[in-house]
Amino acid sequence: MPELPEVEIVRQSLNKKIKQKKVKKVIVRNRNLRFKIPLNFSSYFENKKIIKVERFSKYLILYLSKSIYCLIHLGMSGTIHIIENKMNNIITNTSFYNSPTLPKKHNHVEIIFEKFKVVYNDPRRFGFFQIIKNKKNLKERFNHLGPEPFDLNFDLNYVYNYFKYKNRDIKNLLLDQKFISGVGNIYASEILFKSKIHPYRKVCFLSKEECKKIILNSKKILLKAISKGGSSIRDFKNTSGSKGGFQNEFKVYQQQGMKCKNFRCTDLIKKKISSNRSTFFCESCQK
Template structure:
């Protein structure tokens, strides 16, 4: 599942190509994504100019002219592809999962520009693409999302506010988008390992020095993942060519049974399930 770093990489690579370009044609091959694509979607997008590309948490936001917006969420298996006319729309080259082979199936939405097209592909269809009519709609859509770890407002004061008196475990708090947006399961596991905090520890038990570690490592882990081109895992196993390489740096994620990466520790990484999600941690290093 693409998380914040992967969507950030899509944003950066997409922005370079589509900014200031005009959508000439829209083709919807399958309207049944997580939310049904609205009837007038094609008409609403046609002839619109791309003003900019932005991101909030795991949502990609394409800013269109006249205060209209296109929001994309990649769900479990969504990918975006950029195909150039000069290569007969055959090669795809966008973002962390970029491979030269363009998938032949599950290409649900196609946006045509002058010299290229972008295609939304999603075999499992948990993702969605949604047109928003105004800035007001955008603000409303994003209002339930908490602060992002990469924002300045993500500080000790904010952490205190969301952790104090919480009878919920820290792993679930990190994953709860209304408190902190953009941390997914992989990165939550890694952040807790670096911060030396047990995933089952309750929010109210996290002390100031642990909060400081959470702050530092949330930013560090996400920044490093962006730099490494994100993580190429399960859903992207078919990708060829340039893949993200952050998966090579996982300390605990998917490492159950392996020795703890802390050289002073002789324990093995343990896997447990918290709220139906796999959690990986070192029982000795993470208290």
């Protein structure tokens, strides 16, 4: 599943391409995504401008004219492709997952502009589109989610008090979107390694200094991942022709059996499976 940095790269690609462009037509080929696409879905788009593309957590937000918003969540396997008219599109994918070019199957939604179209592809159909009809409802839509790592509210007071009475592993809690929005399995492992905190430590025993490290390194790791274009787990590129480079910066994720990259540490990176998720860590460096 794409995490915050990868969704941000999709947002940047889309915003650059569709901002201030008018939609000519929308074709829905399959309404049966995670939430069924409404029958009148196309009426919210046709002959309206895309004002801009924003993001919250792992959600893309299309700002349409007349204060209408469309949320897009990519789910497990969703990708967004940009297809130029009358051009040989070598690479169409705006993200770094699945096919770099438009697959022949599972193209569920097409948003058609004058010189190009945007296609949503999703083999597993866990993604969704949702129309939000005003700004108040848009804000309420995210009430169940915690702050992003970049939010000013993600501070020591919030983190320490959230941890104080909880008997949960820190890795597990970093993946809890009610606590912090946008962090997934890749970046949780990297954040904890940089913070020198063992993934199975109980959060109620973390000190204020350790909480500060988690806050700081959450920001650092995600900002670096965005600057590197996200993490290309497979060797694919985005529509600008560049691929994500943060996978070259991994210290622990998918590094099991490799020597720890911390100076003077000779231990090997370990991998453990819990709740169907892989956790990577160095037992010597992370306490």
